[in-house]
Each structure stands twice: as C-alpha cells, then as structure tokens.
Amino acid sequence: MIEYLQKLISQALTDLKIEYDDEIVLERARRPEHGHFTANIALVLSSRLRKPPLRIATEIRDLFPEQPDLIEKIEIAPPGFINFFIAPAAFQKIVTQVLAKGDNFGRNDIGRGRKAQVEFVSANPTGPLTVGHGRQAVLGDTVARILEWNGYVVDREYYYNDAGRQMRILGQSVYIRYRQLLGYDDELTKEHYQGEYIREIARSILDQHGDKYDGQSDHAIFRQSAEEAVFTDIRDTLAELDIVFNSYYNEKSLYEDGLIDDVLKRLAERGATYEKEGAIWFRAGKYGAGDDRVLWKSVVDEATYRLPDIAYHETKIKRGYDLIVDIFGADHHATYPDVLAGLQALGYETDRIRVLIHQFVTLTRGGEKIKMSTRQANYVTLRELIEEVGKNVVRYFFIMRGMTSHLNFDLALAKTESDENPVFYLQYAHARICSILRNAVAKGFNDDQRGDLSLLAEEETLALLSTLDEFSEVCRNCSETLEPQPLTSFLHKLAATFHKFYTVHRVISKDRELSKARLDLVRAVRFVLANGLNLLGISAPERM
RNA sequence: GCCCCGAUAGCUCAAUGGAUAGAGCAUCUGCCUUCUAAGCAGAGGGUUGCAGGUUCGAGUCCUGCUCGGGGUACCA
DSSP states (O other): OHHHHHHHHHHHHHHTTOOOOSOOOEEEOSSGGGOSEEEOHHHHHHHHHTSOHHHHHHHHHHTSOOOTTTEEEEEEETTTEEEEEEOHHHHHHHHHHHHHHGGGTTOOOSSTTOEEEEEOOOOOTTSOOBHHHHHHHHHHHHHHHHHHHTTOEEEEEEEEOSSSHHHHHHHHHHHHHHHHHTTOOOOOOTTSOOOHHHHHHHHHHHHHHTTTTTTOTTOHHHHHHHHHHHHHHHHHHHHHTTOOOSEEEEHHHHHHTTHHHHHHHHHHHTTOEEEETTEEEEOGGGGTSSSOEEEEOSSSSSBOTHHHHHHHHHHHHHTTOSEEEEEEEGGGTTTHHHHHHHHHHTTOOOTTEEEEEEOOEEEEETTEEEOOOSSSSOOOBHHHHHHHHOHHHHHHHHHSSOTTSOEEEEHHHHHHTGGGOHHHHHHHHHHHHHHHHHHHHHTTOOTTOOOOGGGOOSHHHHHHHHHHHHHHHHHHHHHHHOOOHHHHHHHHHHHHHHHHHHHHOOSSOSOHHHHHHHHHHHHHHHHHHHHHHHHTTOOOOSOO
C-alpha cells in the first residue's frame, strides 16, 4: 500500500515539475487522528523550493486523483504533513492477497535468486557451545532465513580451525584426565580445559583402549577423540535449534591448497607488505584499516590469524557469492577491517561483504552474573539452556533484542516464567485461530467459501487488517538491514491486535455471512503469524 | 591514549530525523454460562546519562564529557 501511495506522490511531484530522486518517505501514523499513513515530503522540500510546506502539501494533495475506494480523505496538518486516511475497502483487499499467497505471503524477490553465504558460529571444537554462541547461532540462522525469504539462495557456513594451540591443549587436557582415570595423580592447570566433557572423552578412550596410550601424551587419539566428540555435540546442539550448516570450512585446507602462500605472495607483489624485525607486516593503514599488522610471525615461523582470514574470504568471493555475510561477536570487531583491507589490497571490491557485529550475552542466574568461558568448568552450555527453556524460547529470546544491544538473559527468569514468556503469547494467538477454524469445520463452514469482505469494518478489525498489510514492509526492511529484531516486535503487535479483536468480536456467530468474512480474516492472520514464526524458526502450534 | 557498542519507565528493551517517546515484566483494579483467561480492559510510573551544536523538527545526526561492555598481541 505504501508503494502505491509513493507512486501517486511521485506522479504529483512530476506534475508540479519538482525533481526529487530520494525515496519518498511514508510512515504509518502513530496516532489515529493522523490517518493511516503520513508523508513528510512537503517539509523536506520546503527549504529547497523556498515555499511554505503547507502550500506544497496542498498542491500535492490537489493533484491526487479521486479514488474513494482507496483513499477516504487526505488531510494537511501543520507544520506540513500530508495524512492519508485509507478506505476500508483497500484494507479489506489484503485478506484476498494473503489467502492467495498463503505460505508465501510476505516474500519478495529482492535477492532475485542470487547466491548468498552466511558464516556464523565458527567456534573451534574445543568445547560445548556456550550461551554466547547461542546468540550468534540464532542470529545467523535467522538472517539466513530472512535472505531465503527474500529471494536469495543461501549457504550456511561454519569455519573452524582444528590445528592450533588450543587444540593441543585440548588433547593434553584429555590425556591428563585419562591418566587420572588410570589412577595417577596428574593435575590440570589453569591452562587446561576443565569441563566434565573432557573426563567423558577420556573415559571413552579408556573403555575402548585401556591403558594402551599411557605415557603417550602427544598421541593424536586424545586430540582427535576430543574433536570428534565436541563436533558431534556442537552439531547436535545446533540441530536442536533447527540450525543446520550445509558447509564446513577447515582453515587447514587453506594451507593444504597453497592459498596461504599464494595470498602472501600476491600481497607482496602488490607492495602491500614489508619486512620489519624479521616479520612480514601488512600495510593495513594504506588500505584504510588503521595500524599496520603482522601477517607472518618472526618468533615462530607461522602466520597470524589475519592471513588465513584474508585467504578464506578470498575463497568466498571466488566461490561466486553475490552477498557475503559475516557474523561476529563484539570481541572480533577489530579483525574485520584488516580482512577487508587485505581483500582490497588483492584488488577486490568489498561492498558485497556485510559484517554483522553482535554484542554479548550477559548470563545471570537470579541477578548473579555467570562467567562464560569455555576453559572454565563453571559455565552454562547452550545445550543446557535449550533443555531448560526449549528451542522456541531460546530462539525468540536471542532475537528479541537488537544485535547491537547487550542481551541480558536471566536463567532463573527464563525458567520460572516460561509460562508467561512472550513467545507463548505469539503461539497462543496461532493456536486460538486454529481452534476457531476447527470449530468452523464442525459448524459446517467450508474452507473454500469466501465471505463478503466489506463486512470487515469495525475498528478492531481494520486495525488487524492494517497490521497484516505491514508484514511485507517488515520483511523488506529486515532483508535490507539484516536485523531480525523488528520481526519480533511485529509479531507481538499482530498477536496483540488479534487477541483484542478476538475478545471484542465473535468469529463464528449466527450471522452466517459475517462469520464467513471473519473466518477469511482469521485465516489470513494465521498465515501471517505462521510465516513470521517460521522465519524466526519458532513453531506455530495448532493447540496449546 | 586510540577504536567499536551501549546508556530511554522500578527491571528488560522498542521507537527508517517527525506530531502527545511505546511494549513486556513487576505493582494495583476489573472481566470467563460464550470459537482456548497462556487472553482482554484500566491505573500509576519519564528532564531519553550530562553539556553544547546542526534545522521547520533531535531519543535518533555532530562535538565534548561521564559511566558500563568489548577491542587495541608476532592469541583466535
């Protein structure tokens, strides 16, 4: 509906011989006396045209064609707003549109089938996923779902490194637990991984191989068993959130394929690196990324993390993605400018790369902070969180705040108040509608019978119709910003508008015609609720 | 020191530069003979951290502070 009004305003501007290339802003009015939509175009143009905004607004309004079935009236309000009051008939049409598109209502084709990749989680397999990883996992998967919904073909990729120092320490940790199980009094140090899972891995090695590896602390079995067990756990945990990666990328392959050396060589050829104190430095400053950084260490003969990161991102570009989304926690915000600078140094444009930085999760239990380090034993895993509150609540909580906000997750609250959780509010609306629809079948209403939509005219009904209309805008907005949070606000609003409608108006009544029209309406609401919940990966139950 | 994010109701958070800043939780008051009360209606609760600036108009943009979180490694 907004697009249509924009077109009409644009036409009016042309008629007035006013050039205006920016988007014509149309907002949903917050207050009923301001109509349904409001345009500030006259205020925006005022200073440029050196004309009072009220006059411009009036001129625009006077050029609007009469169409009583769409626009009831147009009011000009000081200091220069143009307020549109939409006719009920225009809102009533939305029901037809929703029912026609059904599961696909709200989709658009911004992506036009282009390839997108979302890389997220990317935790090295040193331990179970934490609650902090959970936020990133849910954010990444939801962004991927939004992109798919908006016409992209999306790959979900998990990047990891199983060769570094942390993995060696992991193996040693398993070995020490193994020794303890054999009766030795070896002790873990602060350096080692303390979690119970280490002991379990050690026990399984003991069960399978006995004391065969006693004295072989560097034996690969310790590290490999740990990696396999941890990765299996990570995969299973994510699967419980309905998050499935279709691609895993091992950093090691960058070395095996010679890409690390290759990138380093090409950077040198392009004069993007220099040697100092035996190390190879990258001229990050020259490419707009702040201070120069070491790419290749002198104290040890190996790369810093930046070099494989650059090589890895080059593969993303070479793999033909039109849109590349990187999701990082706030602790990694300093690394991506170097990567982008590195790509530019290699001659690439980086505007197809979108980096999303999300802030941390503060986990509390009854007001007390819980530290979330994989190294320490005392932390809450993502798996435990899912077991406590369930997939739907986890997904909703992690997405209900903007990614730039710190997220406060009180475990005690999430547990004790799970019955009053906002996610149930949305699901309840869906279940209620399903209940009505079951009742309709019992009363002999046919699914295919369409009602007379002009009967949908009460205040609460029109509010519901208007909210349905908003869904497409929210979807489009989310696909542009890659911020899923507004979807939760929208769904909450839709559910609230429905619940209010429900308490005021009875869907199935003796008035057969009105009942048919209202059934069409609630069917449409159900589709939009279900589509929105599905975008968030939250189930839409038919009964509760 | 420098860089990034935040600061809005008692708490957790919304609000593409728009009109009288909104929800949930918590606290009070009402509403189930009726398609699901996991719901609805109502009340109280605010100098949007501080000080300037930009303009028709600022919670939003700019500058400087204060406080909190994260970076600033030849750790990832």
